[in-house]
Amino acid sequence: MKRITIFTLGLILLFSCNTPKTSYNVFNPGQEWKDNNDVHINAHGGGILFFNQTYYWYGEHKVEGKIGNTAQVGVHVYSSKDLYNWKDEGIALPVDSIDSNSDISKGCILERPKVIYNEKTKKFVMWFHLEIKSQGYASARSGVAVADNPTGPFIFIESVRPNKGTWPVNVQEYHKLPVSNTVKSNYCGGKGCLPAHVDSLNILGRDFKNGQMARDMNLFVDDDGKAYHLYSSEENSTLHIAELSDDYLSHSGRYARFFSNRYMEAPTIMKTSKGKYYFIASDCTGWSPNAARSASADDIFGPWTELGNPCVGPDSSTTFHSQSTYILPVQGKNDAFIFMADRWTPENPIDGRYIWLPIHLVNDKIELKWMDKWDLSIFKE
Ligand code: DGJ
Numbered sequence: 001m002k003r004i005t006i007f008t009l010g011l012i013l014l015f016s017c018n019t020p021k022t023s024y025n026v027f028n029p030g031q032e033w034k035d036n037n038d039v040h041i042n043a044h045g046g047g048i049l050f051f052n053q054t055y056y057w058y059g060e061h062k063v064e065g066k067i068g069n070t071a072q073v074g075v076h077v078y079s080s081k082d083l084y085n086w087k088d089e090g091i092a093l094p095v096d097s098i099d100s101n102s103d104i105s106k107g108c109i110l111e112r113p114k115v116i117y118n119e120k121t122k123k124f125v126m127w128f129h130l131e132i133k134s135q136g137y138a139s140a141r142s143g144v145a146v147a148d149n150p151t152g153p154f155i156f157i158e159s160v161r162p163n164k165g166t167w168p169v170n171v172q173e174y175h176k177l178p179v180s181n182t183v184k185s186n187y188c189g190g191k192g193c194l195p196a197h198v199d200s201l202n203i204l205g206r207d208f209k210n211g212q213m214a215r216d217m218n219l220f221v222d223d224d225g226k227a228y229h230l231y232s233s234e235e236n237s238t239l240h241i242a243e244l245s246d247d248y249l250s251h252s253g254r255y256a257r258f259f260s261n262r263y264m265e266a267p268t269i270m271k272t273s274k275g276k277y278y279f280i281a282s283d284c285t286g287w288s289p290n291a292a293r294s295a296s297a298d299d300i301f302g303p304w305t306e307l308g309n310p311c312v313g314p315d316s317s318t319t320f321h322s323q324s325t326y327i328l329p330v331q332g333k334n335d336a337f338i339f340m341a342d343r344w345t346p347e348n349p350i351d352g353r354y355i356w357l358p359i360h361l362v363n364d365k366i367e368l369k370w371m372d373k374w375d376l377s378i379f380k381e
Contacts, residue, residue, distance in 0.1 A: 024084040026375045029320070029355045030343055035078060036087045043076045044342050044352050047114035047218065047326040049124070049150060055080045055331075056150045058092060058113050058126065068349035070133075071095045071110035075126065077151050083330070083338075083376065092152035093126060093145050100133075103159040104143060108133040112266075112325065114219040115150070116227055118248045124150055125248040127229060129217050130159045140213035142231065144249055157249065161211025162229065162242055166253045169301065171204070179205045203234040204257065212240060216265040218326065219244075220300070223271070228300060230267040236284050237261050241300060256301050264293055269300075270327040270337050270359070278359075278366050280310055280339065282323045287346040289318040294366055310359075311368045320370050322355040335361060336379035339368055 022034040033041045043059025050056075061076040062068040077092040095110065096102035104110060109131035117124055123146050130143040141161055145154035167175065179202055207213060214231035221227045227244040229251065234240075239262075242255035263284035271277050277297045283290035294310040297303060311319055322341035330336035337359040345351045358378050360367040 026373045027084065027356050027371075028373055029357060029371065030353045033086075033354055036085070039088070040351070041078060041086055041354070042350060043078055044344075044349065045112040045325050046340065046342075046354075047112075048328045048340070049115045049117060050329075050331055051117055051124075051150050053081070054150075055083055056089070056115065057086060058115050059325075060111055060113065061091065062349035062352060064348055064350050066347065066349075069109070069346055070107050071104070072106060074104075075110070075113045075128070075154070079151070083328075089151040092147070093154040093156065096156075102156075103130060103132060103141070104156050105133050109137070110143065112217055114217070114326070116219050116221050116248060117150075118227075119225060121247050123148065123247070124152075124154070126154050127217065127219055129215050129231070132159075137215065140215050140233075142214040142217065142229070146249065160250075161207065162214050162231070162240070162251045163253060163255050164211035165209065166255070167208070168204070168240070169254060169256045175202055175205045175208075177202070177205070203237065207234070214240070216267060218267050218269060220269045220271075222300065228269075230269060232265050232267065232284075233257070236263055236265060239264050239267055239281070258302055258304050259293075259295070259306070262293070262306075266324040268324045268327045268339075270329065272335050272361065276364075278327075279304065280324050280327065280366070282319065287344045289321050289323055289343075291317045292319040292324060292368075296364065296366075307365050310366045313369055315370060316368075320355055320357070320368075327359065328356075330376060330379060333376075333379045333381060336376075 035041050042061050043057050044062055046059025048055050048057050057078045061073040063072045074091045074094040077089045078086040079089050080086045095104050095106045097106045111129040113128035115126045126145040128143045130141045131137050132139040141159040143159040145156045147154040212233045217231040227248045229242045238260045239258045243252040245252050264281040265284045266282040268280045279295040281293050291309045294307045295304045322343045324341050326340040328338040339357045339359050341355040343353040357368050
């Protein structure tokens with residue numbers, strides 16, 4: 001009996017040692033993407049940090065079922081040397097399962113986490129879109145957390161409504177007029193809930209005192225080390241680009257508003273070696289995919305010129321059934337950028353797939369084309 005048990009155990013051990021782990025040398029957009037444990041990567045609405053010759057992918061850890069659209073676990077982090085194969089590094093920022101009064105208590109909505117490294121403080125700084133538990137999408141806040149190591153643990157600092165009591169550099173005179181009492185304080189998010197002329201509502205003025213709304217977001221560190229927070233503001237109608245403080249832990253108070261009344265979500269940004277900034281975002285249709293938008297500028301604070309839908313070919317009107325989340329500069333190559341997007345599955349969010357595609361720079365515009373499979377050799381050195 002004992003012999004059989006040892007024999008069986010031996011077989012199991014031998015089998016599990018010899019089971020080949022999935023390894024990749026190509027990207028397969030929209031397919032299952034397994035980590036070093038052969039588990040589909042769980043880092044949705046994600047972004048990438050490159051630090052010490054390693055890429056770190058941070059994203060929303062989703063669980064099965066509709067409850068997975070709320071934060072039950074926290075922010076997941078993976079590491080990779082080659083961008084194809086990812087090692088599970090665990091939960092970088094857990095939600096708070098003990099203190100139900102915490103801003104990040106289990107069941108809140110914590111979306112689109114991004115991490116940047118501050119050269120001066122030697123800290124890793126994470127910002128994310130936060131909706132306080134049980135308030136739907138009404139709170140529209142930004143959370144910030146900090147860590148000494150890229151894989152965490154990140155310590156939650158606070159959540160804010162950015163730029164409280166500060167006007168943007170391109171404020172209009174009408175914003176400073178007394179806010180009309182027809183401006184309700186509780187508009188629902190999304191374009192369905194607002195009348196056509198959002199500017200007449202002066203949402204910026206309404207939120208001046210308590211801070212601006214901040215939902216879908218991204219971070220960008222420029223060549224001079226200045227960091228920027230981009231977020232859908234003013235009931236999602238208008239994008240704000242806001243400079244962060246030198247330690248990246250707060251807003252400096254210098255910010256500007258763009259694409260007024262264009263309802264852009266999922267903002268992403270890149271900068272070419274020629275110093276041109278490109279921007280890709282989505283329309284505002286909940287979890288359903290829509291046609292992407294793009295724009296370019298010579299200065300991050302504008303003016304920004306819209307360039308239309310960057311996607312071409314079949315399924316370009318739905319961004320290939322996905323929504324932007326980050327633009328990843330490939331290290332060691334010149335002007336090589338990867339468009340990262342999510343193919344959401346809100347009925348079972350853990351199954352959401354990732355769409356990574358090369359960005360083509362064509363005549364001062366950017367172009368995205370569907371590819372079933374591709375690898376980094378598509379980029380010139
Ligand atoms: C679209 C946003 O881009 C997502 O991050 C998420 O907030 C969904 N809306 C919720 O409907």
